[in-house]
Amino acid sequence: MATENKNLSHYDKESIPNAREFRFGIVVSEWNANITEGLYQGAIDALLDCGALDSNIIRWNVPGSFELTFGCKKLIRQEKLDAVIAIGSVIQGETKHFDFVCSATAQGIKDLNVQLDVPVIFCVLTDNTMQQAVDRSGGKHGNKGAEAAIAAIKMATLGA
Numbered sequence: 001m002a003t004e005n006k007n008l009s010h011y012d013k014e015s016i017p018n019a020r021e022f023r024f025g026i027v028v029s030e031w032n033a034n035i036t037e038g039l040y041q042g043a044i045d046a047l048l049d050c051g052a053l054d055s056n057i058i059r060w061n062v063p064g065s066f067e068l069t070f071g072c073k074k075l076i077r078q079e080k081l082d083a084v085i086a087i088g089s090v091i092q093g094e095t096k097h098f099d100f101v102c103s104a105t106a107q108g109i110k111d112l113n114v115q116l117d118v119p120v121i122f123c124v125l126t127d128n129t130m131q132q133a134v135d136r137s138g139g140k141h142g143n144k145g146a147e148a149a150i151a152a153i154k155m156a157t158l159g160a
């Protein structure tokens with residue numbers, strides 16, 4: 001289902017485990033900060049709405065989406081966490097750089113989920129235009145940060 005056919009912020013709170021006991025990391029890319037700050041706020045709002053404690057949420061910043069993999073790996077090694085959300089916004093420019101950044105970031109985060117025992121949620125927008133990114137970070141299609149927060153809670157309780 002394409003994003004345009006669903007609202008990224010919608011979730012059934014009754015079906016989400018209470019997040020009070022869990023510790024979350026959020027690593028935020030500084031590239032396109034107007035977008036990533038919106039994603040971060042969406043994630044925070046959803047985590048708190050589902051019972052997470054503000055004191056149990058640790059935020060680190062990295063320069064760009066390509067650095068999300070290293071930032072998440074270092075955070076997981078340094079802190080006891082139940083899930084990590086990687087937040088980024090990659091927007092197509094004039095060159096193929098977009099393709100390499102998106103691919104490397106997606107593969108890197110996938111690799112963390114294979115190699116480590118803390119779930120890392122892929123909250124990286126990969127848009128053709130700034131408007132698409134705006135629409136998905138609190139705009140008409142909702143907020144992918146909220147979607148990522150719900151995924152983080154579900155993965156933190158997987159197998160419990």
Ligand SMILES: Nc1c(NC[C@H](O)[C@H](O)[C@H](O)CO)[nH]c(=O)[nH]c1=O
Nearest residue numbers: 029031063064065066088089090091
């Ligand atoms: N163009 C975007 C980038 N580029 C920067 C890279 O992520 C990386 O920081 C740089 O190549 C140094 O290693 N990053 C984004 O997150 N979004 C973009 O649109």
Ligand SMILES: CC(=O)[C@@H](O)COP(=O)(O)O
Nearest residue numbers: 091092093094095097098
């Ligand atoms: C995703 C990028 O790195 C891209 O925004 C950089 O822009 P350009 O391809 O015009 O150098």
